Amino acid sequence: MLRRLLALVLLAAAATASGARPVLLRTATDDASAAVSSGAAQSDALFCDSWMLSVETGNAGPWISVPTRCLDSVHSYMEGDRYASDSDVVALDSIAFAAQALATAQEGNAKPAWVFDIDETLLCNEPYYAANLSRLQNFNETSFDEWVDEAKAPALSSSLKLYNELLDLGFHIILLTGRSEFQRNATEVNLKFAGYRSWEKLILRQTSDIGKPAVQYKSERRAAMEAEGFKILGNSGDQWSDLLGSPMATRSFKLPNPMYFIS
Numbered sequence: 020m021l022r023r024l025l026a027l028v029l030l031a032a033a034a035t036a037s038g039a040r041p042v043l044l045r046t047a048t049d050d051a052s053a054a055v056s057s058g059a060a061q062s063d064a065l066f067c068d069s070w071m072l073s074v075e076t077g078n079a080g081p082w083i084s085v086p087t088r089c090l091d092s093v094h095s096y097m098e099g100d101r102y103a104s105d106s107d108v109v110a111l112d113s114i115a116f117a118a119q120a121l122a123t124a125q126e127g128n129a130k131p132a133w134v135f136d137i138d139e140t141l142l143c144n145e146p147y148y149a150a151n152l153s154r155l156q157n158f159n160e161t162s163f164d165e166w167v168d169e170a171k172a173p174a175l176s177s178s179l180k181l182y183n184e185l186l187d188l189g190f191h192i193i194l195l196t197g198r199s200e201f202q203r204n205a206t207e208v209n210l211k212f213a214g215y216r217s218w219e220k221l222i223l224r225q226t227s228d229i230g231k232p233a234v235q236y237k238s239e240r241r242a243a244m245e246a247e248g249f250k251i252l253g254n255s256g257d258q259w260s261d262l263l264g265s266p267m268a269t270r271s272f273k274l275p276n277p278m279y280f281i282s
């Protein structure tokens with residue numbers, strides 16, 4: 020099973036040109052959707068709630084795009100109270116852990132650090148996807164890069180609160196994103212626009228990272244942080260590929276994202 024997953028991940032890496040964005044893999048999502056709908060008369064809303072749970076837990080494995088019957092559900096989830104509420108609870112769990120972890124970590128002399136992903140973690144790109152739901156099914160890198168250049172993505176408000184609390188506690192905050200180095204300025208402008216005040220480092224993909232699966236790229240960067248004397252207590256991301264791999268943070272916090280998958 021693990022080997023099969025690994026094979027899929029490698030396949031995915033080979034299939035991506037830039038490596039910076041979601042990867043196009045054949046998945047069972049629409050097949051599962053068809054199988055379920057041909058069974059009992061299950062409403063789209065109920066099926067899509069279950070599909071989103073499957074995505075969040077990682078049970079769905081690599082997937083290409085939101086099933087057609089779930090486009091409206093995903094849109095309602097993102098724009099309604101539920102996304103905000105789910106994200107709030109992740110932030111509350113994170114801060115409860117942070118305060119207690121810091122007390123323990125200060126016994127050593129490593130610098131306590133928290134790693135944040137950016138898209139769908141600190142910044143919310145939902146306005147871009149909501150402007151045309153077909154973007155959830157046909158990712159267009161050119162048009163997404165134009166949106167990044169606008170630098171107008173709002174903060175995910177629960178993450179902004181967590182971020183400020185971590186800064187106040189004295190955490191070293193490191194931003195580790197799948198965005199590319201050429202997007203550094205637009206990313207910094209957007210983070211400030213959204214209310215993020217300061218960070219220790221902003222790490223973007225370099226030319227040498229092109230084509231690497233996110234798990235590999237991000238693990239390598241976490242290893243470098245540890246070599247520089249940071250102790251990564253927490254890591255927040257909307258993709259499992261932000262969080263898995265070695266070295267891993269003491270605790271990882273998975274934010275919801277039913278819009279796209281990155282391997």
Ligand SMILES: *[C@@H]1O[C@H](CO)[C@@H](O)[C@H](O)[C@H]1NC(C)=O
Nearest residue numbers: 150151152153154157159162
């Ligand atoms: C949404 O995108 C699709 C495919 O890219 C395009 O055909 C359609 O015109 C777009 N709709 C709007 C309202 O922009």
Ligand SMILES: *[C@@H]1O[C@H](CO)[C@@H](O)[C@H](O)[C@H]1NC(C)=O
Nearest residue numbers: 157158159160161162163165
């Ligand atoms: C992708 O987006 C660019 C820029 O907005 C647009 O010119 C192009 O037609 C889009 N491609 C597709 C296949 O929709």
Ligand SMILES: *[C@@H]1O[C@H](CO)[C@@H](O)[C@H](O)[C@H]1NC(C)=O
Nearest residue numbers: 167168169170204205206208
């Ligand atoms: C930085 O990015 C912003 C947003 O894309 C843009 O308006 C500004 O001109 C850029 N500045 C430089 C120096 O490139």
